[in-house]
Every structure is written in structure tokens, then in C-alpha cells.
Amino acid sequence: MRRCLNIAWKDLRAEFRTKQMLNSMLLFSFLIVAIFGFAFGPYPERIERLAPGVLWVAFTFAGMLGLSRSFASEKEQGCLDGLKLCPVDRSAIYIGKAISNLILMFIMEGVTIPVFIVLFDYSIPNLGEIGFVVLLGTAGFVFVGTLLSALTVNTRTREILLPVILFPVLVPVIVSAVSATTKVLSGVLNILDELRILGTYDAIFFIVALLIFEYTIEE
Amino acid sequence: MEVKKILPWSTLAIMIIAICLIFHPASTVYGPGGEVLGDYYRIFYFHVPLAWVAYFAFFVVFISSIKYLQEGGQKWDIFALSSAEIGVIFCGLVLVTGMIWAKSAWGVYWIWDPRLTTSLVLWLLYAAYLMLRSAVHEPERRARLSSVFGVVAFVGVPLSYLSIHLWSTIHPEVFKSGGIEGEFIISTLLVNLVAFTLLYTSLLLMRIDVERMNEKAQWFKKGA
Amino acid sequence: MISINGLSKVFGNNVALREINLKMKKSEFMALFGPNGAGKTTLIKIMSTLIAPTSGAVVIDGYDIREEAIEIRKRIGVISHETYLYEDLSAQENLQFYGRMYEVDDIEERVSDVMSEVGLSPRADDLVRTFSRGMKQRLSIARAILHDPPILLLDEPYTGLDPHAVATFDRILEKSDISNKTVVMTTHMIGRGIEMSDRVAILRSGEIVYDVPRGQIRDEKHFKSIYESCIGEEL
Structure with missing residues (x-):
């Protein structure tokens, strides 16, 4: 576990030095919220029906940018081979990468939500519950995304391919996260069914990823 | 060898x-109230077996992966x-026949x-699977890589169904499909399934x- | 130390390695020559657990390559023409990262020792991005010997180095206790390879076609004629 954190630490250290990925993720999610603002007109009615969709589109699309670079940086200078030479299980590489992706996602989401609140002059009720849904949804997104990012890094059209193969797999996350967010925003706190699906999804894909990650980075 | 000829x-x-059997008068589909529905409802005899085969085909992808x-x-x-x-083609037909029915x-x-x-999600998943395959050259x-995705794609399907079920019931459930009753109708459906x-x-x-011949052709090309 | 038995590797329809048999004693230095595509890199990658063999057995320091890969990884250092260094981290951060991955004791001390050994102490806090090719390759030696492995695998380490950098590279290698390490080096630079090694082998189309102690080679010219007759083409 210490070595998983070491991998994540190394990623974040390099990332905070250049901030290339983080900046583009932040800007992109900002852009998506703004575009929705333009699309819905300046003062949309029933904002609590739009908010979940806008937020989750922003999270997943901006997150996609980060994921697509996650393993690309390892390909330079053969670093992925360097990692594979380290005396750790392949799954440690997966966990390390997932941790750094999670942290970048949380930072991006932590900025996007206030931006949304300000732009749409909408005070989000039940922030605690929203936070929990975002946590579980993001975990699912990152667990699958990290695996598929490692998978596409060796293909020719990785930038296009990753969204195409990732989004259909993410349907349960997006659907239940949006559904749960919608309910919470309209004051309904009975979201156990959604949370159950999100939790199961996270658990299943984390285990599946640990089992099959090694096949994605083999040669 | 024999099986391949007979099949x-x-x-x-x-x-x-x-x-x-589908066009036999006894296969007429009845609505929930017992009223006789139009002939185009007979598309359901295609629709259900197609869906079964598509799901089965994707299950085979999962196991093979x-x-x-x-x-x-x-x-x-x-x-x-x-x-x-085959699954992608059949699943596409499921969507088309479903739309005609709807x-x-x-x-x-x-x-x-x-x-x-x-079914739409499945179609997207396996279209993506085929796209992934076309993006990698080395056999x-x-x-x-496609085996990894073959596993990931299938594992999420039950959760997809559950989540969509949950989400679509936010809206009132107006539509109910027609009932399947009567021995003849069921046997027609079974024959179609087979x-x-x-x-x-x-x-x-x-x-x-075809794929084996393709391999052989590649091999001969290389040898020449 | 290294024992390879009937090792084969097949990529699709291409046979990269064919029934390789090889035994190496402790602290032996073998130079491995051969034209491009002969399977040198594949052999190194299999020994370093990066790719799995199709058939055959590789045992390194008593550990089997399939069953106990992690034990083997602790005991090997790999230097290739790729540096395995992160460009956006400083030299020191790179070594600290790898040091923690190998669970090196007293990381700070070991890193600064190794750093001065390869002569990069003054640049320790600079980003690797700003380094020259030669400096990166020196840092890559530091990375490979950080955990003091008894076995070094060098795959075309001279690629992209100018003659001065090559000389520095060799000097550092010799300084780093290399006489006590078991080394396999692949290279195109025949002179360098012969000078450093005490055993010389030639790989052609996935087979070892020549393997003698260094003592049997008179000089570079002599070996070049052997190489040409083995490969069947001029150097």
C-alpha cells in the first residue's frame, strides 16, 4: 500500500509542477457549465432538474481528459517499463494510478460545483448527501476509467477510443448518480437504491480491475 | 464436418x-384487453428471439474473453x-424491430x-468492442486488449439494467406490452427461438x- | 546465477527466440551481439520479467521467472536506451521514487551516494527535462544500481550517446562495483563490448550461434571477422 501511495505521490508531484492536466480539466468543466448556461438561457426555470445533468456531464467529460493522459505520461521515456520492473504486483500500479486520478477528479469537482452555484445563482441543498453521491460516482468513474485508460494507451487512436469504450460501461454510474442527485436536489433523501447500485458498481469493478489490469500493460 | 453441412x-x-407459423392466423397477437392487434404486431415473434440471441452472443464473448x-x-x-x-447485428435488429413495434x-x-x-447500451458496448479491435494491429x-474489454463490458450489464429500471420509473409507466397467452402463440415463439x-x-x-481462412491467407502471403 | 533452458518466444507467426540455452556464473560479464531483430531485446526483456516466454525455463539467482518474478525484480537492475525517468520530476525525486519502490534502506543517504557516484550531485534538484542525453543515461545508471542488484541487464545502453558520454558511462559502470555483478549487455559497439566483457556471444534469428570466453578473441578485428562469418554479411 505504501508503494501504491508512492506511485500516486509521484504522479501528483509531476502534475502539480506543470499543472497541464489539472488546468485543462478545470477549464473544460468550467466551459461545459458555461455552455449549458448559454444553451438554457440566462435564467432557466426548474434549475434543480437541469443541475444534475449539467454537473455530471461536466465531471465525466472533464474527467475523461485527465484519464486519457494518465498512462500517456508513462509511455514517454519507457517509464511504464520502469514501473513494471519494480518489485511490486501489477495491481499496485493500478491502485496508485487510481488514487492520483481520484484526487485530480475531486479537485476538479470541488471547483466545478462552486462555479455552478455562482453562475446559476443556485444554492445547493443537502450538500452532504450530494458529496456522498459524488464520492461514490467518481470512484466508479475512476476505477473503470483507469483500467480502460491503460487499455487504450497502446492503441493508435487512443484519444477517440477511450470515450467510445468508456461511456457505455459508465451507464450505471451516470444514470444512478444523476438520478440520486436529482432526488437529493428536490429534497427527496430516499436514495438508497441508487447508492446501492453505485456501491456495487464500485466494488465489482475495483475487483475486476485488480484481476485483469496486468493484461492491459503486458507486452 | 458432418454437422457443418447439415446445420x-x-x-x-x-x-x-x-x-x-408467424403468419398463421392462430398466431394473432392480442392486446391486454383481449382485442385483436394488427398484423404488424407479429414482429414480436422476431423481436424476442433476436434479443435472446443477441444477449447470448454477448455472453459467449464474455466467456471466450x-x-x-x-x-x-x-x-x-x-x-x-x-x-x-453477430451479436451487434442481431442487437441492431432488436432495436429496429423494437422501434417498429413501439x-x-x-x-x-x-x-x-x-x-x-x-439493448441500446449493449449495442453501444459491443460496437465499441469492435472499434477497439479495429484500432489495434498486432494480433x-x-x-x-479486446478480451479485457470483453470482460469489463459484460460485467456491467446487470447494473445497467437495474439503474435504467430505477431511473425510468421516475416517469410514470404508461406502457405495458401485450400479454402472451395461448398455446399456439407460445409454440410459435418457441419455434422462432430455436x-x-x-x-x-x-x-x-x-x-x-472465414476467420481461419483469413489467417491461412495471411500466413501464405507471409511465406511467399 | 542465470540459467536459461530451452527458452522460446513467439510473437504471432514470428519466432523471436528459438530454444535458447544459456548458463552464466556469478560476476560474469557477457556481451551479446547480433543484427537488429535477432532477439537481443526480447531476451533481455524476458530476463527482466517484462515479457513472458512462450516456452522454456529461466531461473535467475534460484528464482523462476514465471513463479517468482517479484523476487527476481529485486535482484536485477536494467539500463536500456529508454531512461525510465520522469521528465517532470527532478533527478533526486526520480531516485527517491524508485528507491521507495524498491524499499531501499536509508533512501536519502543512498540517493545522495549514488548521485555523486554518477557525478550528478550538483544537478540533483534540476528537472530531468533539462538534462542532456548523456546526463539522463548517467542518472539511469544511478536508478538501476540504487537497490544494489547483483545482476545488471544492459540493453543498447550506448544508443544516442556521443563518444565522450560513452567514455563517462563506462567509467561510471566500472566504478560501480561491476566486477562483482553478473552482467548481460547487448550492443552494436563491438569495441566497447569486447573491452568490457569476459564472455562474448552472437545471436542470429533467435539462436545463439557463437559463445566463447573473451580470452579466445584476439582483438576487435578478429572478432569482426568471426561476426561477419556468423551473420553472413558485412559489418
Whole structure:
């Protein structure tokens, strides 16, 4: 576990030095919220029906940018081979990468939500519950995304391919996260069914990823 | 060898019987209130077997992918590829027949019904699977990477269905499909199920043959 | 120390390695020559557990390559023409990262020792991005010997180095206790390879076609004629 954190630490250290990925993720999610603002007109009615969709589109699309670079940086200078030479299980590489992706996602989401609140002059009720849904949804997104990012890094059209193969797999996350967010925003706190699906999804894909990650980075 | 010769012909025969049964007067579909529905409702005899075969085909991709990751071997990869291609075509037909049914039954081409939507997700998943395959050139890497995706894609399907079910019931459930009653109707459906399963099997075997010949051709080309 | 038995590797329809048999004693230095595509890199990658063999057995320091890969990884250092260094981290951060991955004791001390050994102490806090090719390759030696492995695998380490950098590279290698390490080096630079090694082998189309102690080679010219007759083409 210490070595998983070491991998994540190394990623974040390099990332905070250049901030290339983080900046583009932040800007992109900002852009998506703004575009929705333009699309819905300046003062949309029933904002609590739009908010979940806008937020989750922003999270997943901006997150996609980060994921697509996650393993690309390892390909330079053969670093992925360097990692594979380290005396750790392949799954440690997966966990390390997932941790750094999670942290970048949380930072991006932590900025996007206030931006949304300000732009749409909408005070989000039940922030605690929203936070929990975002946590579980993001975990699912990152667990699958990290695996598929490692998978596409060796293909020719990785930038296009990753969204195409990732989004259909993410349907349960997006659907239940949006559904749960919608309910919470309209004051309904009975979201156990959604949370159950999100939790199961996270658990299943984390285990599946640990089992099959090694096949994605083999040669 | 013998099976390969008999199978296409028996498939053809049972397909003809199945089609005759569909247009038999006794196969008329009744609505929930017992009223006689129009002939276009008979598309349901295609729709259900197509869906069954598509789901089964994707299950075969899942199993072959696991097998490939466990023990390797090109045959599992060819199996997965062939089954995925057939599955995508059949699943596409499920969507089309579903839309025709929806239009005639409810006046709209699409309803966000959990089953229909899950079929859409499946179609997207395996279209993506085929796209992934086309993006990798080296045969071994292609087999390995697509096997990983073959596993990931299938594992999420039950959760997709559950989540869509949950989400679509936010909206009132207006639409209910017609009931399936009467021995003749059920036997027509069963014959169709058998016919389409046989069709899938023959297509799968043919597709595998084509792929093997393709391999051989590549091999000869290299040798020359 | 290294024992390879009937090792084969097949990529699709291409046979990269064919029934390789090889035994190496402790602290032996073998130079491995051969034209491009002969399977040198594949052999190194299999020994370093990066790719799995199709058939055959590789046992390194008593550990089997399939069953106990992690134990083997602790005991090997790999230097290739790729540096395995992160460009956006400083030299020191790179070594600290790898040091923690190998669970090196007293990381700070070991890193600064190794850093001065390769003569990069003054640049420790600079980003690797700003380094020259030669400096990166020196840092890559530091990375490979950080955990003091008894076995070094060098795959075309001279690629992209100018003659001065090559000389520095060799000097550092010799300084780093290399006489006590078991080394396999692949290279195109025949002179360098012969000078450093005490055993010389030639790989052609996935087979070892020549394997003698260094003592049997008179000089570079002599070996070049052997190489040409083995490969069947001029150097």
C-alpha cells in the first residue's frame, strides 16, 4: 500500500509542477457549465432538474481528459517499463494510478460545483448527501476509467477510443448518480437504491480491475 | 464436418417453418384487453428471439474473453470476435424491430423502457468492442486488449439494467406490452427461438471458418 | 546465477527466440551481439520479467521467472536506451521514487551516494527535462544500481550517446562495483563490448550461434571477422 501511495505521490508531484492536466480539466468543466448556461438561457426555470445533468456531464467529460493522459505520461521515456520492473504486483500500479486520478477528479469537482452555484445563482441543498453521491460516482468513474485508460494507451487512436469504450460501461454510474442527485436536489433523501447500485458498481469493478489490469500493460 | 453441412440446411428449414407459423392466423397477437392487434404486431415473434440471441452472443464473448485471458489460444479470440459481430447485428435488429413495434403500439419510435434501453447500451458496448479491435494491429495485443474489454463490458450489464429500471420509473409507466397467452402463440415463439438460435450457431461457425481462412491467407502471403 | 533452458518466444507467426540455452556464473560479464531483430531485446526483456516466454525455463539467482518474478525484480537492475525517468520530476525525486519502490534502506543517504557516484550531485534538484542525453543515461545508471542488484541487464545502453558520454558511462559502470555483478549487455559497439566483457556471444534469428570466453578473441578485428562469418554479411 505504501508503494501504491508512492506511485500516486509521484504522479501528483509531476502534475502539480506543470499543472497541464489539472488546468485543462478545470477549464473544460468550467466551459461545459458555461455552455449549458448559454444553451438554457440566462435564467432557466426548474434549475434543480437541469443541475444534475449539467454537473455530471461536466465531471465525466472533464474527467475523461485527465484519464486519457494518465498512462500517456508513462509511455514517454519507457517509464511504464520502469514501473513494471519494480518489485511490486501489477495491481499496485493500478491502485496508485487510481488514487492520483481520484484526487485530480475531486479537485476538479470541488471547483466545478462552486462555479455552478455562482453562475446559476443556485444554492445547493443537502450538500452532504450530494458529496456522498459524488464520492461514490467518481470512484466508479475512476476505477473503470483507469483500467480502460491503460487499455487504450497502446492503441493508435487512443484519444477517440477511450470515450467510445468508456461511456457505455459508465451507464450505471451516470444514470444512478444523476438520478440520486436529482432526488437529493428536490429534497427527496430516499436514495438508497441508487447508492446501492453505485456501491456495487464500485466494488465489482475495483475487483475486476485488480484481476485483469496486468493484461492491459503486458507486452 | 458432418454437422457443418447439415446445420445450414436445417436452419433454413426451421426458419421457413417459423415464418409460416408467424403468419398463421392462430398466431394473432392480442392486446391486454383481449382485442385483436394488427398484423404488424407479429414482429414480436422476431423481436424476442433476436434479443435472446443477441444477449447470448454477448455472453459467449464474455466467456471466450475469460478463456483467452486464462489460457490464451487464438481460437478463443476468433470465437469472441465472431460472436461479437453477430451479436451487434442481431442487437441492431432488436432495436429496429423494437422501434417498429413501439411506433405501431404507442405512436412513438422510442420509449425509454428498461429492456429496450439496455439493448441500446449493449449495442453501444459491443460496437465499441469492435472499434477497439479495429484500432489495434498486432494480433496478440488485439486479442488481449479486446478480451479485457470483453470482460469489463459484460460485467456491467446487470447494473445497467437495474439503474435504467430505477431511473425510468421516475416517469410514470404508461406502457405495458401485450400479454402472451395461448398455446399456439407460445409454440410459435418457441419455434422462432430455436430457429434464431440455430441461425446464430450457423453464422458463428461460418464466421469462424472465414476467420481461419483469413489467417491461412495471411500466413501464405507471409511465406511467399 | 542465470540459467536459461530451452527458452522460446513467439510473437504471432514470428519466432523471436528459438530454444535458447544459456548458463552464466556469478560476476560474469557477457556481451551479446547480433543484427537488429535477432532477439537481443526480447531476451533481455524476458530476463527482466517484462515479457513472458512462450516456452522454456529461466531461473535467475534460484528464482523462476514465471513463479517468482517479484523476487527476481529485486535482484536485477536494467539500463536500456529508454531512461525510465520522469521528465517532470527532478533527478533526486526520480531516485527517491524508485528507491521507495524498491524499499531501499536509508533512501536519502543512498540517493545522495549514488548521485555523486554518477557525478550528478550538483544537478540533483534540476528537472530531468533539462538534462542532456548523456546526463539522463548517467542518472539511469544511478536508478538501476540504487537497490544494489547483483545482476545488471544492459540493453543498447550506448544508443544516442556521443563518444565522450560513452567514455563517462563506462567509467561510471566500472566504478560501480561491476566486477562483482553478473552482467548481460547487448550492443552494436563491438569495441566497447569486447573491452568490457569476459564472455562474448552472437545471436542470429533467435539462436545463439557463437559463445566463447573473451580470452579466445584476439582483438576487435578478429572478432569482426568471426561476426561477419556468423551473420553472413558485412559489418
